[in-house]
Amino acid sequence: MxxxxxxxxxxxxxxxxxxxxxxxxxxxxxxxxxxxxxxxxxxxISYDRFYSNADRIYRLNSDIKFGGNQMSLAVMPAPTGAALVRDYPLVEAAARIRQTGSILVKKGNENIKEDGQNVGYADSTIFRVFSFPMLYGNPDKALTEPHTLVISERIAQKYFGESNVVGKTMILDDKQPYKVVGVIENLPTNSHLKIDFFLTMLDHEDSKIDNWVSHNYTTYLLLKEGVKPAQLEAVFDNLLLKYVGPQIKQAFGSTLNDLKKSGSYLNYSLMPVSDIHLYSDRVAEVSPNSxxxxxxxxxxxxxxxxxxxxxxxxxxxxxxxxxxxxxxxxxxxxxxxxxxxxxxxxxxxxxxxxxxxxxxxxxxxxxxxxxxxxxxxxxxxxxxxxxxxxxxxxxxxxxxxxxxxxxxxxxxxxxxxxxxxxxxxxxxxxxxxxxxxxxxxxxxxxxxxxxxxxxxxxxxxxIQNKQLGFNKEQVLIVNDASALGNSTESFKNEVLRLEEVKNGTITGYLPVPSWRSDNLYFPEGEIRQDKAVSIQSWNVDYDYIQTMGMQIIKGRDFDKQLPTDSSGIIINETAAKLFGYSNPIGRRISALTDFKTQQTRAYTIVGVVKNFNFESLRQNIGAVCFTLGNAPGSVSFRLSTENIPATISKIEAKWKTIAPGQPFNYQFMDEAFTNVYxxxxxxxxxxxxxxxxxxxxxxxxxxxxxxxxxxxxxxxxxxxxxxxxxxxxxxxxxxxxxxxxxxxxxxxxxxxxxxxxxxxxxxxxxxxxxxxxxxxxxxxxxxxxxxxxxxxxxxxxxxxxxxxxxxxx
Known part of the structure; x- marks a missing residue:
């Protein structure tokens, strides 16, 4: 039929x-x-589900509202993980990752740039929390000594032409030798971690500081068998009272309850590692998520x-x-x-x-x-x-x-x-x-x-055509300017001699993905939590605002003829609003330089810059300020030519003259902006x-x-x-x-x-x-x-x- x-x-x-x-x-x-x-x-939906203990791995998140700023962070204070393991038997292990930007890796006589997303300082317990298959080396002893690192098999093949390279040395940033103590399998593409270089956390000095108010470390926890995340989240209030409360009290004379009454808060929470890719869009993610x-x-x-x-x-x-x-x-x-x-x-x-x-x-x-x-x-x-x-x-x-x-x-x-x-x-x-x-x-x-x-x-x-408060067109960003050493200013001046180049500025702080630094500012003499304003604090040079095409709407730009501008500060409209200043020019504000000792540095407001988008257009414009300082992460130039390739070749030639053997890496600001989306x-x-x-x-x-x-x-x-x-x-x-x-x-x-x-x-x-x-x-x-x-x-x-x-x- x-x-x-x-x-x-x-x-x-x-x-x-x-x-x-x-x-x-x-x-x-x-x-x-x-x-x-x-x-x-x-x-x-398969992201980060391949770990043998994926159901027990969680990332710590923090939500903060303080100083007029509200943040959802994917990072925690440095001592958080260790304190949880020490004080609460619910946690089997904890590990931190701290990404610090791109590195240069020596291969023969050549320095090769590795993207910062592929590099991170990590605790030795990272291999206990995550079941990264280690092909060569001992995962129990890896990263337990200074100047050691674990690399992926892809990196081993790239730099040595073989996989078993345990015991060999890699030169990072043209100066520091690191001993390879382990080689792991290449991380799958369906992982939110893209790291190929795990450097020992022992070499990162800030990781040893007992600072509970600075959030910089991605922290992962491995819960014990049978422990529910809600059980651990129930102890977070006690953790805050025990460790964060005393430091807040010392700095401002206020308790955590006082902060809550004023509308501020600090909350910790857990996120399953398998949820990060699809459900997390926080500040300081280790990689862009979906x-x-x-x-x-x-x-x-x-x-x-x-x-x-x-x-x-x-x-x-x-x-x-x-x-x-x-x-x-x-x-x-x-x-x-x-x-x-x-x-x-x-x-x-x-x-x-x-x-x-x-x-x-x-x-x-x-x-x-x-x-x-x-x-x-x-x-x-x-x-x-x-x-x-x-x-x-x-x-x-x-x-x-x-x-x-x-x-x-x-x-x-x-x-x-x-x-x-x-x-x-x-x-x-x-x-x-x-x-x-x-x-x-x-x-x-x-x-x-x-x-x-x-x-x-x-x-x-x-998004592409919105008026951003700065001009992103024809701005060339030369990355890794630290490779120039003390010759950064000379490189900038040499390039400015080219008729195709209008302006140039030296700083790693840019209104596209780059360096970021939060700080607390107060009206001078009023170091109280109810007077605090959380502001992005950027070190720039005299030519920054002109090069970026930003607009001063009150006051003036920094002036090389005025020595007093070394203690001058330029704030944006949002910062002026948070301080409550209708006319902020000449006002004195103080930056908190040491949280524990309450050391401050006073600045005089010399100008107000028109608000500009320095974060994603998904977010409202936050507070930001500029101070004169040294931050040689990159050198940016505004070009005035249609023949871009020829101009780039001239700039590259000057780079190679000053820094021979160092890779010349650049991007255009409009491309960096587009990459955000x-x-x-x-x-x-x-x-x-x-x-x-x-x-x-x-x-x-x-x-x-x-x-x-x-x-x-x-x-x-x-x-x-x-x-x-x-x-x-x-x-x-x-x-x-x-x-x-x-x-x-x-x-x-x-x-x-x-x-x-x-x-x-x-x-x-x-x-x-x-x-x-x-x-x-x-x-x-x-x-x-x-x-x-x-x-x-x-x-x-x-x-x-x-x-x-x-x-x-």
């Missing part, structure tokens, strides 16, 4: 080649897209695309019902049961879906490299990496076939043979309200995706791609449906033409039913899209307003797409000679 079902199914598919090709192609595109999104979602919203969005998009493809199948199959009605009638007269007919139609559906799925796998394999480029991932369809992929795909094929074929099977098998054989079966698009509902759903999803795509594109464009850009590109695919699949179904609608109304069209109807009349006749459905889809999609995009935009402090014309464009676009799709078939039907369509009458 099954063989017979299969044979009949093959004959029907072959007899209706056009229908079969349309359905198979639409389904294969939908399934291939769904598979790619599924790989993306699986990769996103957002669980995108997982939900793309999961929904995959579902909708697959559903649209299945709807196409159901629409086309039911639209063809008239062509197979007599077949059903004859079968029933000859004794076929309805169940047999259902099995027959489901067999056809599963067979078609199986063919589509094989084609979809091929499409997926071909498109995966492009998809990896768009998403910034390294996903594969390897059965080894995804052992469940084969059974999942088989079940997926069966499910899709049953879902897509269920309605046609039950619909066709329900025909009454007497009515069918008398020719009384109703025909046309109007005969099925369900089919109309499915068309509405298809274009509802398409219009929804069009609106979301336009809003996402608007927001990304807004890599996640949104990738999501935007993916969303646009998927939206276009969804619209294409919907149009493919509408194309096939309009073809069958025209076929079923061939004689009606012939009669209308004989009676004088024009081609435009025929096109309008066949198009109006579909266009009504598109209008209904628009009415439902508009409020849904508005709600979804309003929710997404809430993550940005600076965002576009959703304009009414976005909905108008999306609605008109959907109508035009539908009209063009249907009109092709309508015109084709209208051009048929009525003699041919009526010759059987």
């Amino acid at each position: 099954l063989r017979n079902y299969f044979k009949i199914a093959m004959r029907n598919l072959w007899r209706n080649k056009g229908f079969s090709a349309t359905n198979i192609f639409g389904l294969s595109i939908g399934i291939a897209t769904c598979l790619l999104i599924m790989l993306y979602v699986l990769d996103e 957002n669980v919203q995108y997982v939900y969005i793309f999961s929904a998009v995959a579902f909708f695309i697959l559903l649209i493809a299945c709807i196409n199948f159901m629409n086309l199959a039911t639209a063809r019902s008239a062509n197979r009605a007599k077949e059903v009638g004859v079968r029933k007269v000859l004794g076929s049961y309805r169940s047999s007919l259902i099995y027959q139609f489901l067999t056809e559906s599963i067979l078609l879906t199986g063919i589509a799925f094989v084609l979809a796998l091929g499409i997926g394999v071909i498109l995966l490299p492009l998809f990896n480029d768009l998403s910034g991932k390294q996903m594969t369809m390897s059965v080894i990496e995804h052992p469940l992929i084969i059974p999942v795909l088989l079940l997926f094929t069966l499910f899709t076939g049953l879902l897509a074929g269920s309605y046609p099977a039950f619909f066709l098998s329900a025909f009454e043979p007497i009515q069918v054989l008398k020719g009384k079966l109703s025909q046309g698009a109007k005969s099925s309200s369900l089919r109309s509902s499915l068309v509405v759903f298809q274009f509802l999803a398409s219009v929804f995706l069009i609106i979301c795509t336009v809003v996402i594109y608007q927001q990304l464009t807004f 890599q996640s949104e850009q990738k999501v935007g590109k993916l969303f646009i791609t998927f939206a276009l695919l969804a619209i294409f699949i919907a149009c493919l179904g509408l194309f096939g449906l309009s073809a069958y609608s025209a076929e079923q109304r061939t004689k009606e069209i012939g009669i209308r033409k004989v009676l004088g109807a024009s081609i435009s009349n025929i096109v309008a006749l066949l198009s109006k039913d579909f266009l009504k459905l598109i209008l209904i889809a628009n009415g439902i999609a508009f409020p849904l899209a508005y709600w979804a995009m309003s929710t997404w935009l809430q993550d940005f402090a600076f965002k576009v307003n959703i304009q009414w014309w976005v909905f108008l464009i999306a609605g008109i676009a959907a109508l035009l797409i539908a009209l063009l799709t249907v009109s092709f078939q309508a015109i084709k039907a209208a051009l048929i000679n009525p003699v041919k369509s009526l010759r059987s009458e």
Whole structure:
């Protein structure tokens, strides 16, 4: 019987080649897209789940509101982890990581720059908390001595050409020898830790200071078996009272309760390591994270695309019902049961879906490299990496076939043979309200995706073009200026002699991802917690504001002719507001330089700079100030030339003259700014791609449906033409039913899209307003797409000679 079902199914598919090709192609595109999104979602939710004890690893977070500043931090005070292990038996082990920026690694006579995201100081217990497989070396003894490090196998191969390099020496920053005491496996790409160099924490002096108010260390805990995170979080208040309270009391004469009463707070919390990638967007993350919203969005998009493809199948199959009605009638007269007919139609559906799925796998394999480029991932369809992929795909094929074929099977098998054989079966698009509902759903999803795509594109464009309070265009940042040693100023002056260079400044503090330093400031003589203002404190030189293109709105810039400016300070508008100064020029404020001893340094406000965005546009502009000081992290130059490559070559030549053997690394400020929004850009590109695919699949179904609608109304069209109807009349006749459905889809999609995009935009402090014309464009676009799709078939039907369509009458 099954063989017979299969044979009949093959004959029907072959007899209706056009229908079969349309359905198979639409389904294969939908399934291939769904598979790619599924790989993306699986990769996103797999982050940091590969550790043997992942369910017991937690990161400590801190939430602080103090001095007019509110911060959610992924870092903790240096002594926190050790105190928890010492005082509370709930904790089995603790480990800290402190990232300190990029390093230079000696390879022969060459210095190679390693990105700061790949480098971190770490406690020796890091290998107890995390189950990093150590290929060579002893994890129990690693990082227990000064000037030692553990590297990944990739780094061992890169610098030594072999994996077992334990005992060998690496020269860092052109001066410090480090002994390799371990080589670990390369960390998987689905890890929020990207570190290849683990330097011993013993070499980081600040790690030994008993300071409970400075937050700089990413701290991980390994809880003991059976311990719930809530049990440990219950002791955090006692921890704060025991260690933080006395230091607050010593500095300000206030207790933690006094801080809470004034509206300030300090809270600690735990986050599972497996939640960090999708649920954490805090200050000082060890690497950029994603957002669980995108997982939900793309999961929904995959579902909708697959559903649209299945709807196409159901629409086309039911639209063809008239062509197979007599077949059903004859079968029933000859004794076929309805169940047999259902099995027959489901067999056809599963067979078609199986063919589509094989084609979809091929499409997926071909498109995966492009998809990896768009998403910034390294996903594969390897059965080894995804052992469940084969059974999942088989079940997926069966499910899709049953879902897509269920309605046609039950619909066709329900025909009454007497009515069918008398020719009384109703025909046309109007005969099925369900089919109309499915068309509405298809274009509802398409219009929804069009609106979301336009809003996402608007927001990304807004980010790129927003007035930031500084000019990011044509600013060249030369990184790792510390390699110049005492010649940094000479390098700057040499480059400024080039006619293509307008200005230059030496500092590691820039309004793009770079150095950051928080400090507490007070009105002079009022060192009290209720008077504290938390401010980003940046050391700059005399040329900083001019080079960055910032605007002084009150007072003046630093002046080389005024020696008193060594104790001068420039604040932004937010800082002035937090101090409550309407005219801050000449006011004296003090910076707290030592928390325990309450040592301060007084400054005179000489200027107020217009607010500028120095953090992500997801956040409101915080308080920042400039003081004159030495911070040679980078040298930035504003260029005034169109021939950028030639100018860079000249600057590089001067670098090599002053610092031979040191790598010349640079970036442009606008590129550094854009990199902050890599996640949104990738999501935007993916969303646009998927939206276009969804619209294409919907149009493919509408194309096939309009073809069958025209076929079923061939004689009606012939009669209308004989009676004088024009081609435009025929096109309008066949198009109006579909266009009504598109209008209904628009009415439902508009409020849904508005709600979804309003929710997404809430993550940005600076965002576009959703304009009414976005909905108008999306609605008109959907109508035009539908009209063009249907009109092709309508015109084709209208051009048929009525003699041919009526010759059987």
